[in-house]
Amino acid sequence: MSSSCLVNNEDTFNDEEISRLSLEIELLKQELNKKTELLKTKQKKCLTKLDVSRYSRQIILPEIGIEGQKKLKNASVLIIGVGGLGCPSSMYLASAGVGTIGLVDYDEVELNNLHRQLLHGQCNVGMRKVESGKLSLSRMNEDVNIVVHDVQLDGYNSLDIFKQYDVIIDASDNLVTRYIINDTCVKAGKPLVSGSAIHCDGQLTVYNYKGSVCFRCLHPKPQSPETIGNCASAGVLGPVPGVIGVLQAMETIKIIIDHPNVLYNSLLLYDGGDCNFKKIKLTNVKRAGCLCTRSTEDIVITMDYEEFCGSKANDKFKTLNLLNEDERITVIDLNKLISQNQPCLVIDVRKNVEYDMCHLPFSVNIQLNDLKREKTLLELIKQINSYSKTPNVITICRRGNDSQRAVKELKKYPQITKKVNWIKDVIGGLNEWSMKIDKTFPMY
Amino acid sequence: MDICSKSLNITAEFTSGLQILFNNVKKHNVVLPETDEPWTLGLLLIWIKDNLLVEKEKCDLFLKGNTVRPGIIVAVNDQDWELLGNVKYQIKNNDNITFISTLHGG
Numbered sequence: 001m002s003s004s005c006l007v008n009n010e011d012t013f014n015d016e017e018i019s020r021l022s023l024e025i026e027l028l029k030q031e032l033n034k035k036t037e038l039l040k041t042k043q044k045k046c047l048t049k050l051d052v053s054r055y056s057r058q059i060i061l062p063e064i065g066i067e068g069q070k071k072l073k074n075a076s077v078l079i080i081g082v083g084g085l086g087c088p089s090s091m092y093l094a095s096a097g098v099g100t101i102g103l104v105d106y107d108e109v110e111l112n113n114l115h116r117q118l119l120h121g122q123c124n125v126g127m128r129k130v131e132s133g134k135l136s137l138s139r140m141n142e143d144v145n146i147v148v149h150d151v152q153l154d155g156y157n158s159l160d161i162f163k164q165y166d167v168i169i170d171a172s173d174n175l176v177t178r179y180i181i182n183d184t185c186v187k188a189g190k191p192l193v194s195g196s197a198i199h200c201d202g203q204l205t206v207y208n209y210k211g212s213v214c215f216r217c218l219h220p221k222p223q224s225p226e227t228i229g230n231c232a233s234a235g236v237l238g239p240v241p242g243v244i245g246v247l248q249a250m251e252t253i254k255i256i257i258d259h260p261n262v263l264y265n266s267l268l269l270y271d272g273g274d275c276n277f278k279k280i281k282l283t284n285v286k287r288a289g290c291l292c293t294r295s296t297e298d299i300v301i302t303m304d305y306e307e308f309c310g311s312k313a314n315d316k317f318k319t320l321n322l323l324n325e326d327e328r329i330t331v332i333d334l335n336k337l338i339s340q341n342q343p344c345l346v347i348d349v350r351k352n353v354e355y356d357m358c359h360l361p362f363s364v365n366i367q368l369n370d371l372k373r374e375k376t377l378l379e380l381i382k383q384i385n386s387y388s389k390t391p392n393v394i395t396i397c398r399r400g401n402d403s404q405r406a407v408k409e410l411k412k413y414p415q416i417t418k419k420v421n422w423i424k425d426v427i428g429g430l431n432e433w434s435m436k437i438d439k440t441f442p443m444y
Numbered sequence: 445m446d447i448c449s450k451s452l453n454i455t456a457e458f459t460s461g462l463q464i465l466f467n468n469v470k471k472h473n474v475v476l477p478e479t480d481e482p483w484t485l486g487l488l489l490i491w492i493k494d495n496l497l498v499e500k501e502k503c504d505l506f507l508k509g510n511t512v513r514p515g516i517i518v519a520v521n522d523q524d525w526e527l528l529g530n531v532k533y534q535i536k537n538n539d540n541i542t543f544i545s546t547l548h549g550g
């Protein structure tokens with residue numbers, strides 16, 4: 001009895017000491033945090049010795065100097081899209097010592113991104129782009145504060161994000177997002193460094209800077225979706241967005257250090273094929289009635305941007321339904337027909353270069369556009385006639401839109417329809433084949 | 445001297461992908477024939493449609509109504525036509541007229 005009483009007393013004593021120590025540690029921790037914060041603000045205001053040596057090669061420029069480097073350190077830049085443009089622009093800005101860089105993206109890293117999106121490595125495939133981007137940028141410069149915004153940008157969430165930054169970089173890949181970014185920049189009063197690239201061509205300009213025009217002044221009406229190319233279908237050579245992204249970083253640095261010759265009221269064109277740069281002088285007069293001529297509180301940015309543009313806020317593929325259900329077969333049906341040796345003429349209607357890239361061994365290649373040609377049709381009829389039994393005609397393409405168009409085109413000619421059982425297309429095309437039948441078939 | 449009655453030598457350039465509508469040729473040296481009316485950019489658009497555009501059924505990828513479709517910027521000697529009177533601009537000898545398709549990829 002008595003011994004247990006003694007233990008209890010000692011326990012009580014220990015408990016008291018433990019809570020006293022815990023409290024003390026807690027207070028010390030708070031003190032430490034306070035001092036760390038203070039140190040950070042002090043360090044932010046001035047350049048540390050390490051900063052000076054790290055950035056010496058650019059500080060030496062009269063355009064930058066100590067003052068310019070301090071401005072960079074205190075600046076915050078938001079980059080929308082961590083893709084072909086966002087990767088190079090963020091790399092150069094992080095390396096130049098921009099204090100805070102925000103990344104907006106809602107996509108995952110795909111294998112077919114790697115040829116141009118150099119922040120993402122092979123091991124990052126499948127990872128959120130913002131996370132992969134943050135990882136690489138932090139590795140380049142641990143002093144930069146990288147903030148990730150893993151959101152699909154829209155008129156409801158954009159303003160709160162934009163307000164936290166000094167300069168906005170449009171490195172997006174679609175028209176809808178470009179309007180959202182422009183309108184938010186106008187409302188928030190932020191300069192917009194806009195870049196775009198496709199194929200071998202790139203474009204660059206700065207909107208909403210020192211009273212300059214905005215994207216909407218130049219493009220009051222959205223262009224129709226069929227006139228817009230994207231990197232997924234038209235392709236893009238990696239160095240092209242590389243060039244434009246690096247130039248976006250350059251113009252951003254110039255805005256931060258208040259350089260006199262920022263590229264506003266001008267549009268820079270880069271033709272990678274001809275290795276040619278051209279600068280077009282744009283109007284410096286805002287379009288009458290444009291959003292940017294209104295006062296901030298009258299600027300509404302919550303319109304239905306997708307409806308306005310008639311397209312989606314991504315550069316993803318849109319599946320069409322042009323045919324009836326009984327005019328289409330699945331990849332499983334196709335596989336069956338082929339393995340049963342049914343007489344089938346499988347026409348791959350993609351471009352020649354795509355067919356050269358990969359194709360089904362039993363398919364022939366006739367480009368969709370060539371189907372209209374008389375010579376092609378005659379060849380095709382000859383081929384149909386060469387079967388001993390009446391064949392079926394099956395069209396296939398990358399993802400199942402053009403193959404539907406091809407069926408519609410072929411059905412216009414009685415000299416073909418009379419000589420075949422049926423003409424159908426393959427739902428989902430070669431991508432579906434790759435997913436369901438042959439995983440080694442390249443998806444692109 | 446009446447400049448309107450003389451034929452004009454100009455270059456028409458189609459860039460940023462627009463060249464696919466013109467046989468993939470970017471730069472066209474063009475002689476605009478003599479006319480009673482002065483050559484304006486508006487008239488040039490129709491002339492291009494009739495004389496340079498390869499596939500006429502793809503006309504709406506270039507024109508809409510009496511002007512270029514949304515998304516195309518027109519520049520005369522590297523200046524946006526908005527600065528020069530748009531379709532009403534009177535074309536001069538040796539003008540370089542560039543048609544630029546706005547890009548949105550990235």
Ligand SMILES: [Zn+2]
Pocket residue numbers: 213214215216217218286287290291292293
């Ligand atoms: Zn405007």
